[in-house]
Amino acid sequence: MHRDLPVSLGGLRTSELATAAGVKTQTLRYYERRGLLAEPVRTPGGHRLYPAEAVILLRVIKAAQRLGFTLDEVAELLDSGRRCHPTGALRERAVVKLDEINTRIEHLETIRTALAGVIEAGCDSLTHCTCPECPLPFVAIAPIPPGDVNLDVDAIPSRRTATRRRS
Amino acid sequence: MHRDLPVSLGGLRTSELATAAGVKTQTLRYYERRGLLAEPVRTPGGHRLYPAEAVILLRVIKAAQRLGFTLDEVAELLDSGRRCHPTGALRERAVVKLDEINTRIEHLETIRTALAGVIEAGCDSLTHCTCPECPLPFVAIAPIPPGDVNLDVDAIPSRRTATRRRS
């Protein structure tokens, strides 16, 4: 292998990487804190110098986000990908995530149906609707779905901070 | 009209209303701060005494939440319902909300398709996938959908606080 073409003579500066990956410079430091980006080499003065591969890594992170993974999950997937030979980790995660997405779609479809009913019936007030056979009281029967309209706060065991470092 | 049956002799205590409506007592005070619940009468000692209708109001709020409305929207709908004769406000809001819900469902369906593709192809790593014709790079093409997986932060003009009082 020959040497790579010189990339900004020694690495990418924070703003160069940010521009190349389409994120803000603050986001890079945020990802570093979260453990998604390894701490890069520094100049003698303390400025970060990223390797060219960092651009690809950031694209991968964004792709995984688009698939519905949280940054914590992305970090874990990247970690398990680094540590060992290919296992089923990604696949398993994807299957679980798919299930999650399906559940959320179902909840939203329930809402859509109820909302369409309210529109169709011509409801004109939450409290004193004058429409005949008003469906509003029946909306009260269904539970409030988690995760979409209201934030889903169950299944969160450990307290965490946005400024934590990686384990 | 005869007098209502005595309800706890003068009104509902905070915990009585909370229990009757299926919410926490703190939530009642939170709703009061948000302007969803009017400030109730107090005992000489400063304890809140709610009218019996408050239970119904809370059920209405919960029903509206189930339809996908935020508390701000619910507050507005309740307000416009109180101020004037039935207008199309609720209907208009519901139509807009329905559109919102549909958009979110579409985003989630895009994610679902991509995720199913990843599972079907048998991807085993985010960074070094060994599967043939890996779909992962193509995931990078679609934009990150707002509102669902990542929080939607556009279209927020005014700064607001959770502890504000109603206007």
Next chain:
DNA sequence: TTGCATCCGGTACCCGAGTACAGGCTTACC
């Protein structure tokens, strides 16, 4: 060498819908 752009770490803040806790007061019952 001067001047300006960029970068540094640290902290605080945003969204929504609550929840949690501290320290003090009131109410109700015995």
Next chain:
DNA sequence: GGTAAGCCTGTACTCGGGTACCGGATGCAA
């Protein structure tokens, strides 16, 4: 009167994914 339960206000915290701002240091070109 004593005591326990409930209520009060006020503040801080949760989730996730970043943003915004600060004072100070560094990098680079003219």
